[in-house]
Structure formats: C-alpha cells, structure tokens
Amino acid sequence: MTQAQVDELDQSLTTALRSTTIEWAVNLRICDMLQANPTLAQIAMGRIRDRLRKESPVPVLxxxxxxxxxxxxxxxxxxxxxxxxxxxxxxSLVKKRQTWWYGLGRNLHKSGMSTWLPQGASIDEGDRKMWQQASSKVLEMLQLWTDAFMLHEAQLRPVFGAYKELRKDGYRFPRSSHGTSTGLQLIAGAEESPAFLAGA
Structure with a gap:
C-alpha cells in the first residue's frame, strides 16, 4: 500500500461519507480500491466506524x-x-431507541420544546424513521454476513458476536421464505456458504 493509494482512498471516503446523499460512483470506486488492495479495508472500516457514531441519522445511513x-x-x-x-x-445503532438520550430527544420533540433547543437535541418524526431505517439495515446486514460467511465464524468473531448478542436480546432478523437471507447471492464469496446452497 502506497501513500498515494491511502490519500486517494481518504479523499474518496471523505466525499462518500460527508455527502447528503449516497454517492454511488464514489462508493463503487472505494470498492474497486479495496478489491485492488485489501489492506486498505482497515482504513475504510475505521472511517466508517467513526461515522456510525454520529448523532445525526444522515451520516450514519x-x-x-x-x-x-x-x-x-x-x-x-x-x-x-x-x-x-x-x-x-x-x-449500538440497533439498540439506539432504547437509550435514555433517544427517549429524551423524542419527548422533547413531542412536548414542543424542540424549537428552543439546539439542532439535534430533539428527534422529530423524520429522524425517528431514519434511525429505524438504520436499525433495520444493520439487522439485515448482520443476517446476510452471518449467512454468507458461516464457515468463517472463527475469522469474523466480532460480526458473529454482534449477531448473537442481538439475537439473544430478542431482535428479529429478516429472513426469506427459504429460511436464508434475501440477497445472499449478492455477496462476493457467499456461494460457498451452506445457506447459499440451501436457498438455491
């Protein structure tokens, strides 16, 4: 990995993650960079992680x-x-609606006090729907990943740990009528998974 590759990835990540809408072409360019040099994935995951911790739903989505x-x-x-x-x-994104901060933000909005507070202190209906969308997206992604890479659980302990924690806590994951995740065929490398073969 060269410094030029890191700089190009960093610039693309900044464009993709600081936009107000999904930058499809930039996201695909990032995927191409990571396919060409998989060691860059660690940098990308770090930047994504930082954006997932934002208090506004748009950067998270x-x-x-x-x-x-x-x-x-x-x-x-x-x-x-x-x-x-x-x-x-x-x-944390899936469990966000259970936090006291989220509850306070919703109550402030419902009470009508949100106009006097700084932006982001209350959670209006639009934000609530986006946070719900983020939660659903995480559940969908974790289900897809665990189905796609079930033979690699030892290498993906954090992913499987998150999946198991949420499952234990009673969260419902999306499933198709075949019992496997919908869209499993869309993940690179999923074709070796028993879940992929069972759903074929």
Missing amino acids: LALSLLEMVVKNCGMSACRFVGDDLAEALV
Missing part, C-alpha cells in the same frame, strides 16, 4: 450504505476488518 456495498463487493477480504469497535457501533 451513508456509512451503512458504504459498508454494505464494501462487504457485498469485496466479501471476506473486507469483512475481516470489521473489528470489535465497528461491531459494537452496529449493535
């Missing part, structure tokens, strides 16, 4: 979209870099 595209296009080579801190950020 952009980061989730990029993360989803990276894993779908790069497969195991990218998923290996989902560390404990990134997995923890994903779990």
Whole structure:
C-alpha cells in the first residue's frame, strides 16, 4: 500500500461519507480500491466506524450504505476488518431507541420544546424513521454476513458476536421464505456458504 493509494482512498471516503446523499460512483470506486488492495479495508472500516457514531441519522445511513456495498463487493477480504469497535457501533445503532438520550430527544420533540433547543437535541418524526431505517439495515446486514460467511465464524468473531448478542436480546432478523437471507447471492464469496446452497 502506497501513500498515494491511502490519500486517494481518504479523499474518496471523505466525499462518500460527508455527502447528503449516497454517492454511488464514489462508493463503487472505494470498492474497486479495496478489491485492488485489501489492506486498505482497515482504513475504510475505521472511517466508517467513526461515522456510525454520529448523532445525526444522515451520516450514519451513508456509512451503512458504504459498508454494505464494501462487504457485498469485496466479501471476506473486507469483512475481516470489521473489528470489535465497528461491531459494537452496529449493535449500538440497533439498540439506539432504547437509550435514555433517544427517549429524551423524542419527548422533547413531542412536548414542543424542540424549537428552543439546539439542532439535534430533539428527534422529530423524520429522524425517528431514519434511525429505524438504520436499525433495520444493520439487522439485515448482520443476517446476510452471518449467512454468507458461516464457515468463517472463527475469522469474523466480532460480526458473529454482534449477531448473537442481538439475537439473544430478542431482535428479529429478516429472513426469506427459504429460511436464508434475501440477497445472499449478492455477496462476493457467499456461494460457498451452506445457506447459499440451501436457498438455491
């Protein structure tokens, strides 16, 4: 990995993660860079993790979209870099609506006091729907990844740990009528998974 590659990735990540809408071409360019040099995935995952910890839903949804595209296009080579801190950020997104901060923000908005407070202190209906969308997206992604890479659980402990924690806590993961995740065929490398073969 050269400094020029790191700089190009950093510039692309900044464009993708600081936008107000999904930058499809930039996201695909990031996937191409990571496929060409898988060691860059660690940098990308670190930046994605940082955006997942934002208090506004838009940057979080952009980061989730990029993360989803990276894993779908790069497969195991990218998923290996989902560390404990990134997995923890994903779990936190699913559990966000259970936090006192989220509850306070919703109550402030409902009480009508949100106009007097700084932006971001209250959670309006639009933000609530986006946080719900983020939570659903995380559950969908974790289900896809665990189905796609079930033979590699030892290499993906943070991913499987997050999945098991949420499952134990009673969260429902999306499933198709075949019992496997919908869209499993869209993940690079998933064709060797027993879940892929069972759903074929």
